[in-house]
Amino acid sequence: MRAIAPGGSFRRGFGKIEPQVVVATVNGRAYFDFVQLLDGLELRFFSRLPWEIVEKETLLLLTTSQELKEGYRGDRLLHEEMTGNRVLDSSMVMARWLKSRRDTLVVGIDPGDNTGIACLYRGYNLFATTCDSLDRTVDLVCGVLEVESADKLLRIGRGDRSKALYLANEIRRRCAGTYRIELVDERGTTKAMRAPIHRHGRRDALSALIIARKRGLEFS
Numbered sequence: 001m002r003a004i005a006p007g008g009s010f011r012r013g014f015g016k017i018e019p020q021v022v023v024a025t026v027n028g029r030a031y032f033d034f035v036q037l038l039d040g041l042e043l044r045f046f047s048r049l050p051w052e053i054v055e056k057e058t059l060l061l062l063t064t065s066q067e068l069k070e071g072y073r074g075d076r077l078l079h080e081e082m083t084g085n086r087v088l089d090s091s092m093v094m095a096r097w098l099k100s101r102r103d104t105l106v107v108g109i110d111p112g113d114n115t116g117i118a119c120l121y122r123g124y125n126l127f128a129t130t131c132d133s134l135d136r137t138v139d140l141v142c143g144v145l146e147v148e149s150a151d152k153l154l155r156i157g158r159g160d161r162s163k164a165l166y167l168a169n170e171i172r173r174r175c176a177g178t179y180r181i182e183l184v185d186e187r188g189t190t191k192a193m194r195a196p197i198h199r200h201g202r203r204d205a206l207s208a209l210i211i212a213r214k215r216g217l218e219f220s
Helices: 028-041 087-099 132-145 161-174 189-196 198-199 203-212
Strands: 022-024 047-048 058-063 076-077 104-110 116-123 123-132 151-157 180-184
Touching: 028 058, 028 087, 028 151, 028 161, 047 180, 058 123, 076 087, 076 203, 087 116, 087 123, 087 132, 104 132, 104 203, 123 203, 132 161, 151 203, 161 180
Parallel strands: 022 047, 022 058, 058 076, 104 151, 151 180
Antiparallel strands: 104 116, 116 123
């Protein structure tokens, strides 16, 4: 999604200005980091100068601590709060933007030679990717589980049962925190193989996203 440059108009609904996601900083480094993050999330946003901010017209403000208007009470993410970890920073944006949604983190895994991994946070797709080894998959999942969430759930496709059980056991052994694991029947995920995304090497990632949205049997 492309930003609307300073001076662009806010979207209006029924004659009223609808609050938006706004990037407001003259700090070049901060602006670049914010734009990269929002583009990765495919979130539409507006660019404003810090002194142009109107709180009632801003759903989420991204700025720096030095440029935050004194007394500002709305939701915001400060550049100083960012970690440099795309998943953690993305989750901080979505926690503020989707704060009315249930605080859940769901990771879908499609085990295979190239293992698909997808992450849903508050129902929003943070990312979908692949790993070329099961051990790297476990490392990535452990990192994702660092996201702050009230309810964390891992769903692992059990089409290859030996790989599914290996991942479930290794994740339990190596990943800290409180989370649940389900083993998911992969039947039905193959329908997605006809989607155009698969012609670009994204089959496993998309399968993981489908697995993340299917109920499974609890692994204990």
